[in-house]
Amino acid sequence: MDTHKNLLDGPEPTRLPETPDTQAATRLLDEGTPAVDVATRYPAFSLAWAVLAEEAFAAGRVVESYAYARTGYHRGLDALRRAGWRGHGPIPYDHRPNHGFLRCLAALSRAASAIEETEEATRCGDFLRDSSTEAHDALLKE
Secondary structure (H helix, E strand, O other): OOOOOOOOOOOOOOOOOOOHHHHHHHHHHHOOOOHHHHHHHOOOOHHHHHHHHHHHHHOOOHHHHHHHHHHHHHHHHHHHHHOOOOOOOOOOOOOHHHHHHHHHHHHHHHHHHHOOOHHHHHHHHHHHHHHOHHHHHHHOOO
């Protein structure tokens, strides 16, 4: 029995499920397997795309970062919808399976800003803040 009522009458937080594939992919990343190998084996795993986007951005490959982030973002949207998300509502950053989507969203905002896609950078930053202020504060240090 759920004893916690959502007093704001908004949607409940969406927590992506841990599946055998996401657990295996997470374990590979944690063990140091290159993100490109993890994304190749588990292409629906957003966290691998987020790591690829972050690595490319750090190396100055901004357009590549943008492409990786956009791929992971869309894979994450698909996963969120399968988990019951309806286009808005909290996506808790303290739930590790949500990290891939949230990190892709931050990476997409960062890369969009770097290529002067100002509207998309703002939209992604706002979407991140609306989804998780904790993720926004941790991932987009403005």
